[in-house]
Amino acid sequence: MTRIPTSALSSYLLGGQISRRGCIGACQALRQPAIARSAALRSCPVRLLHAAREVSAPTPPAQPVPLRKQLREEAKQAKKQGKKKSKGDSQTVDGWELTVGIEIHAQLNTSRKLFSPAVTSFNDEPNSHVALFDVAMPGSQPLFQKETLVPALRAALALNCDVQKVSRFDRKHYFWWDQPSGYQITQFYEPFAKNGHITLLARDGISLEDGESVTVGIHQVQLEQDTAKTLAQTDNIHWLDFNRVGVPLIEIISEPEMHHPRTAAVFVRKIQSLLNSVDACVSGMETGGLRADVNVSVRRTDGTNPSLGTRTEIKNLSTIKAIEDAIISERDRQIRELEAGRTIASETRGWSIGSTETRRLRGKEGEVDYRYMPDPDIAPLVIGDDLVNHLRESLAVSLDSELDTLISQFGLTPKDALSLINLENGARVQYFYKILKSLEEKFAGNTTEAELSDIKSYAPIAGNWIIHELGRLTTYKAGPLAARDLSFTPEGDCEQVPDSDLSQLLYHLIQKQITGKVAKELLFAIYFKEIEGGVTQAIKDNDLWFKEISQEEYELLADEVMAKEEKVLQGFVEYTKFPQGKLMYLVGKLMRLGPTEGIVPTTAEKVLRAKVDLLREG
Structure with missing residues (x-):
């Protein structure tokens, strides 16, 4: 028997619809009157079968509701009726x-x-x-x-x-x-x-x-x-x-x-x-x-x-x-x-x-x-103090001390800090420290970026890339050539993405010399060993440097966006709390309207905020 398509099976299970093709449909046809069956044999079984009955066309069956949607609706109804409690409400019982x-x-x-x-x-x-x-x-x-x-x-x-x-x-x-x-x-x-x-x-x-x-x-x-x-x-x-x-x-x-x-x-x-x-x-x-x-x-x-x-x-x-x-x-x-x-x-x-x-x-x-x-066959286990003291002195820094350092000294969130420590049994956090050391050396010689002298200004960005962007390299988005896992040594060396390459990439990104989109494409190129001569040379060879639009161009784009969003702008005239969501909606419109590779979102936000403030004052 031929394999039943998944779509036909889901229609049967969720909506009670039976396919007209295959053995199930044939059994249904055999249950019809003889006139219908003979008509079916002469020509198209579906159309003549309906015509032989000499009845009006039946109402098409309702489309089956996807199972996921059914479960979601049931959960909503249960929540409205008070049947489902969130875990936050389930910690105690009066x-x-x-x-x-x-x-x-x-x-x-x-x-x-x-x-x-x-x-x-x-x-x-x-x-x-x-x-x-x-x-x-x-x-x-x-x-x-x-x-x-x-x-x-x-x-x-x-x-x-x-x-x-x-x-x-x-x-x-x-x-x-x-x-x-x-x-x-x-x-x-x-x-x-x-x-x-x-x-x-x-x-x-x-x-x-x-x-x-x-x-x-x-x-x-x-x-x-x-x-x-x-x-x-x-x-x-x-x-x-x-x-x-x-x-x-x-x-x-x-x-x-x-x-x-x-x-x-x-x-x-x-x-x-x-x-x-x-x-x-x-x-x-x-x-x-x-x-x-x-x-x-x-x-x-x-x-x-x-x-x-x-x-x-x-x-x-x-x-x-x-x-x-x-x-x-x-x-x-x-x-x-x-x-x-x-x-x-x-x-x-x-x-x-x-x-x-x-x-x-x-x-x-x-x-x-x-x-x-x-157990009569096993002698007592005697453990010497010298062994215990040696192991105690050689233990790694405690988990809480490491977390305190990552959070207070480097500005990471508790969630990101814990992820770094747990990934690859601590090898990922060693990789993070190597990246930070390299970035610190690069920024130390940069006198034009004084605000980058504080490690908290770039350590969270490095942590985010090491946790999330590196993680995406091994997913389906990397294509069929993606490796199953990234390999790290206990000392924090990564075979697929060397820390020297990633630190150089992050240096240009943090200085806003390249966009996030370009940085992600370069990361994939590093991963697939497609870069020769280093990250900086690849940026030069392919002319990937970020070129920001002028202030006048920001102003023109902002005016064009606002001219088409009168209804949204009405929310800025009178408010008790500044409608930040509406402002970010306008920022998104501006970025889609102009050259995305040349727009800094924070600058676009400043320009639009200044204009809506003038609108409120006027």
Whole structure:
């Protein structure tokens, strides 16, 4: 059977229209009277079919409404009726207090597994890196791989934890196909790090109800091994990839000290950033390197219940958005249950992307269910003070200190500063510093541009280009030759766009010697290795220098624009607040009317503002 076109399928699903062509249309024709069918065979089936019935032409069916538009309209109606609350309105519920604790599992950035010499792998052939101990072969013994301890200690120090001189490993028993030995090796009783904390600031995006900052305690950080990867197939068949068995993890357990869903989500995001900043973990949440389990409980604020409510655990949340959405959903479910006079069961629940409700998975396991016991085959882990002190001294600058520098010293927005730090595990911010150093040297010798001596005057522009314009190079706009990713070294060198070329490009752009449009075209030329002799030489060879129009030409263009916009100008005659939007509308008209490559928007705005001020006075 031929493939049904997408347009025909959408018409059927959304509007109930059936195509006249193909087997579906043929079946419809066979259901018609014999006269209609015989007429259809003699000539055009559609026209004769309608004529044979000897009835008036039917009213054409209504055009189907696109699904996206349907959903948008439904959301609008729900909002009007008060059924949908924004996340800003969902942080608290009157009369109730929410309490959240989080357990984060993160894969350590190591080349060896925790208790076997097998290498860690993520994209290799399934079951190609498996040692005997990984699959619990009788007679095999665990051998702690010392190199796995270094990134774990870096993570603990970044979380302000106390590193324990002696820690021990335990067996956590449960039977499932992803755990060949029937138990997981972890550190339940004596972990290697305790009593840490992190501070979340308003710029991190915490809930407004938490004020300027909130400090969340870290109960403990423990080492443990990962399980096998399960690959679901059809007919209830599952394949197992044992490459992941024994991969070293750290489990970060917070104190139950968060009371707003957004703050809990920000906590996980900041943990992820901290781990990246000290090169402790291999990847982020979206690629499976970090998973969060969230514990949620509620209690009334009238003092009738001084202790925390019964908690439920939501397992394996894999995105920041899912954390906030799942907490809101579970909080509201627990409140509905308690207000209806029912009790909350201690249980493990699940959450799927796009869901509106959590779902029960199983009853909550406890210490007794897991039958924790010290592992008799693994000696205690002894960590020397010299190692801890060396790692503490060699840690990178803290995330908050780096953000403070980027925001206060260089004038970046908190969002751009955080993006620079997170991209390429900090390599992008090193690239940013190299660009700034080069620009600073160029502007230091330019005595005609005194205002550019302040680094805050150009650092935000450089940051914007390094984050956004470089990012566009790898999208579809760059064409089929675009590379998949930009490659940066830890020192901040970029293979595709050398910092010397970008700094020269930005120097001419900031001095308004070239337009933004020309600068973007030159950036693509740098990316595709089409420039020889440097950026400045390419501008000269192609005569790309910016040539601004004269003041008289600005005046003539402004008069021409205003002559055609009497209705808009009426808004400038009487106003309580200056109509900036209308002014920028006129600026846009002026730029489209004149040579865009020769117009400076700020100059056009000044000219038009002066003219509308004269209009108001007159």
